[in-house]
Amino acid sequence: MPEIDLNTIASNVIWATFAVTVLLGIVLQQTRFCTMGAVTDVIVMGEWTRMRQWLLAIGVAMIGVGLMSYLGLIDTGKSIYTGTRLSWLSTIVGGVMFGFGMVLASGCGSKTLIRIGAGNLKSLVVFLTLALSSYMTLKGVFGVLRVNTVDTVFLTLSTSQDLPSVLAAQWGVAKNSLQLGLALVLGSALVTFALSRKDFWNFNNLLAGFGVGASILAIWWISGVLGYVAEDPNTLEEVFVATNSGRMESLTYVAPYAYVIEWLTFFSDTSKKVTLGIISVFGLVIGSLIYSLATKTFRWESFRNAEDTGNHLIGGVLMGVGGVTAMGCTIGQGLTGISTLAINSFIAFAAFVVGASLAMKYLQWRMLPPPCEPVVAGNSSTYHSNTGGCGMPLQIACHTDQFGTLGQIAPEDVAEIARQGYKSIINNRPDGEGGPTQPLSADVEVAAKALGLNYVYLPVVSGQITLEQAQEMARLLETLPGPILAFCRSGARSTNLYMLAQQVG
The missing domain is CATH 3.90.190.10 (Protein tyrosine phosphatase superfamily)
Incomplete structure (x- = not known):
């Protein structure tokens, strides 16, 4: 049996993830792909272009994961999204908080990194605020509050909480075939809807949908295939190398913020290693920076006034606390999670939209001041x-x-x-x-x-x-x-x- 070199595997995972996320950063800058923008466009303008980009990305990711699972390349049951515990209250509360926060902070976790690469100092403040609050929700005071409140309300299912597992148990159908069938039906429906308008067919829109969806699939393959070791020579157990959760992962941008801060803070501690999540944060920023410099769009941007500063600080906190509570952000739950057909992820996506809608109503109210006093x-x-x-x-x-x-x-x-x-x-x-x-x-x-x-x-x-x-x-x-x-x-x-x-x- 050939010797397994975990360090080499970890290095391959890190560099492959870095390459994918640098390219993703360029794609996000070029196409202006944005969850918050997609939601606000629909709510305020009735404009569906960026939402169609999103739905196309979800459809592509869903179909791809279904195919990889059917071919035995990955097992979605080994991800964090498909456990037997359906924490519906945490998902709803956290999702609404995150959705509200991303509007106040002018973008979700991935958009924040893209803006940092373009010179936005406001987003740098959001990054630090989000990172600290997410860390506190993972391991600190907010974590204790979370565990003792919303996390106490959940449903324990007899199967994994993804739709293929639930329906397979009820219908007596093989999960593998059902997952492929559902992925093809649901994913194709989303892709068809996204592409149904001819005015959507331009380079940026197609690049956004197919590029983001393909990036999710690429990271699933990197962690689930390239980084998979059936038997760790140290523990004799299977392991997904260079992931923070120890399970198969793809892109998400809340908890990795916390891991970046932890890695930088304890850099001299050799037990703290660069992980897939950490390098994906740096990859997006560098990809955005490359694009901004190449297109001469890099420019420094700061806060307009005290209220703008306050909105971004509060938004960062809400995203950090809400994202961890909901087990992911608009990328983590809205794309990565939904690609596994996890029920919690569908709930989270709906909660993100509700939270963003409430924040838009709030901002509309705030931006309608009375006539000024003489x-x-x-x-x-x-x-x-x-x-x-x-x-x-x-x-x-x-x-x-x-x-x-x-x-x-x-x-x-x-x-x-x-x-x-x-x-x-x-x-x-x-x-x-x-x-x-x-x-x-x-x-x-x-x-x-x-x-x-x-x-x-x-x-x-x-x-x-x-x-x-x-x-x-x-x-x-x-x-x-x-x-x-x-x-x-x-x-x-x-x-x-x-x-x-x-x-x-």
Whole structure:
């Protein structure tokens, strides 16, 4: 019997995972693949493109895992997702927390790493917050709270909790065949739905769906085949080399954050080894960095204000605690877990969507401030500043000291807007929407430029904001001189567009 070199196997697992995740980082940057973006696009804009990317990735991963299982390459029963304990309450509570947190933090665990590679300092803060809170939920004070509360409520099944095992026991069918059948049916349905619209058929969308799905499959193969040892020469038991759980793993981005911090903190402890999860974190960041430098899109980005800082800190904590409680993130449960057809993973995905929806409602409420209060000058005459409110009759809602929204304006209102200190105006109302009495954009533009203000016409149909419009708004907020004033019929459309601009990317 040939000698088994566990160190060589571990090295192969690490370097293979690193190569896959570097490529994945490039794909995620190129395609803007994002769970939070997919959910918010559907909720706010009714736009399904990024959700179709997600569903395509799930379908590809599901079909691939079904085929690998049927061929005997991997056994999903040896993953963390298919145990006999169905912790439904932990999954729901943790999933909602994670979904809410990822919106506050402008992205899930994988998106945070992608943004770090692109120079986003906000995401670096989220990374540290998420890593610490996830570690505390795995082994610290939050872990004790978790174990003694939501983890006490669960169902113990007579089989593994994946659909093939449950149905095989009830129907008396071979699990192997049933897993392949379910994977082909469900996966094909998702792929068919994703590809059903011809306008979805472009390079980025197909790369996102097939690329992410293939990455999940590649890591399953790396841990389940390349890293599998039937008999560890030290323990005489089977082992999956270089995994934190000791079981077969694929991509997830919550617990690995904690393992990265632990590895860096105890670096001199030779018992702390680089694992598949740890290297996958570094791989995404480096892949994103390579793409950002190559395309000259790398730029430093920091917090806008104190509320923005608070949102990201709270979001990081919610993702760390919620992700561990739910046994995974939108990648871990939403893709990796669902590819095994685990019941808990389907519950988790639904909980992520609910949490994200609640967070979007919260942000919409937060970004609809009342008209600002007037400021009284020292000579007792009333004036209005962009940091203190709008004036009469211009009811400006001041979201930050650099951005405000307003209802329809006329050319004669521009002088008052300039007096209040605004440097740029964005018009989000299409010409003619309000009939012949609505001032034309060109007339407002003439008045703005006559006073030295920047003016941009970005018309948005009410209730039909598109992803491209949100991305353009984000670009304008980055490039136009501030303070910036955006207007539409009532200001609500501009507010929604501003909110979406904070989330896209």
